[in-house]
Amino acid sequence: MQFDLSSQPEIVQQAYGYAVQGWELALSWLLSPAAWSQFALLVLAWLLAGVIARKLKPALHALIDPGEGENLFATPRRFILPYLALISPLLAYALTGIGEGIVRSLFDSGAVIAFGKRLFLFLAARALVRDIIKDSFLKLLGRYILLPIMAVYALGLLDVASAALTETIVGVGNIRFSLMTLVRGLIAGSLLFWLGQWSNTQTTALIAKNEEMRPSIRQLLIKTAEFSIFAIAFLLLMNIMGINLSALAVLGGAIGVGLGFGLQKIASNFISGVILLVEGQATVGDYVELDGGEQGKIVKMMARAAILETFDGRWIVVPNEDFITTRVVNYSDSGSANRYEAPFSVSYDTDINLVPSLIEAAVAKHPEVLDLPYPPDCELRGFGDNGIDFAVEFWVNGLDDGPNKYTSDVLFLIWNALKDAGIEIPYPQRVVEIKGGLPKVDT
Structure with missing residues (x-):
């Protein structure tokens, strides 16, 4: 059966031709x-x-x-x-x-x-x-x-499809390539992307196991490996697609201009991230406080920003540049100890000369309180409205956060020590003077 498809699009005529060839081939096989x-x-x-x-x-x-x-x-x-x-x-x-x-x-x-x-x-x-x-x-x-x-x-039909895709040429600017090149690039790019992700995961796990390195150096090596892997994948993809890298010079120039104007913040944050990883001033696992008041543990350092996790579970994304250009307090740098203090008051009837040694001995019993760099130190802070104000300073390795309730534990020790010694912790009190005496009441 023949149909006149001369008025139809070329692709319809080609599809009809292939269908006729297939039908004739099937008949020849059947007979x-x-x-x-x-x-x-x-x-x-x-x-x-x-x-x-x-x-x-x-x-x-x-x-x-x-x-x-x-x-x-x-x-x-x-x-x-x-x-x-x-x-x-x-x-x-x-x-x-x-x-x-x-x-x-x-x-x-x-x-x-x-x-x-x-x-x-x-x-x-x-x-x-x-x-x-x-x-x-x-x-x-x-x-x-x-x-x-x-x-x-x-x-x-693979050879036929391949030839048709090879003959179809498309262009973008001064770059011209066939649809076959595009399909080959799509397939190769997908495989290279997966292989890059897998290689990056394996490399990251291998570097992370080396605990002898400083955390900042490990992070720097991980990021270097990541960029190197995907840079190699990109070059391989360009080679597979047959694209001359010199043809990308115009695109590279446009990107350079963009970095100079619109993307300068991204470039600044990227360079700041590299400086942080090299110097190790702040790395994953450190608890930091920024100049703007943000506090949290660094849980991830990326090319553009670091992620802080607060004690209440929120994540704060902080640009790397903020760690370089503003004041940053690192509470856990190099595993150093931190000092905290617990304030309390005693009654004015107390012999205050007994309080420091009593409290220092009680606080020193806490298993996490350190003797170095300084043992617990109880100081007289002032004479308040309701009682005599003291504070005990103590050092611990760690942060007084949710899991570590150092200040709370020390306050319990102070309470029990004062109670055992019969020292009163005063209530808020006021002395009221009524001039002229109390009014007389007629009976």
Whole structure:
């Protein structure tokens, strides 16, 4: 059946032409004894591969599976185990390849056999994506990139599609490339992105295990490795796409102008972050207080900013530049001790000469209170309205935060020591003088 499609778009005419060719090929296969024998060979190869796979899989699984043991080869063996799902289609491909030579010698034709081999490869790719790949990103690439490509290859149209994409040229500015280059760059870029992420994760874990390094140096090495990995990935991608890096000179100049004007803050924060990591003035795990009053523990340092976590669980994003250009108080730099004080008052009836030694001895019993750089020190602070004011200063390794209630514990010790010594902690009190005496009441 023929249709006149001369008035239709070219893509419709091409699709119709391919459909007609496919229909004629199918008819030729249906009416050809050679084609039927090749179909029979494909079915036989698939059934035989299934039988062999059912016998072979349990034996290979028992041989490869390391069980619960841990040794040098346990991880590679566990990695290989899921690939046993590919045995059946790959065996069918191999058996078909063996029979292909016989069929071609008898019938001087092997088109159906070639189609079957491509179909078995498609089934292997489908098993790979469905049963073996566990990473969500790789599974996504397999489902929407690998399987469509394998389907086109199985139909024998891969060369046609490749030629059409290669002939279609697009341009951006002074850069011109084909759609095939774009598709190749998309596939390669996706794989390089995943590989870069995986490499960065492994490198970060390896560097983080080295506790002999200063935390700031570890962070600097982690960031350096991250930028190096993705810079290499970018250069590889440009090479795969066939883009001359000199063609990006104009784009690089535009980026340079942007950094000089609109992106100068980002550049400043990036350089400040590098300075922080090199000097180690503030790093992950330090508790800091900024000039603006923000306080918290540094939980993450990024290229542009650091993240502080407060005691109430909030995250504060602080630009790296603030650590360089403003005053920063670091309460935990180099693991140094911190001094706190606990104020209290005693009654005016107290012999205040006994209080310092009593309180210092009581506070020194706390297991976290240090003798160095200074032991607990009780000082007289003044004579208040309600009592005599004292404060005890003490040093601890750590912060008086939610998990560490140093001041609260010390106040408990002070209370118990004063109670045991019979020293009164005064209530608020006032002396009221009524001039002229109290008014007389008539009875």
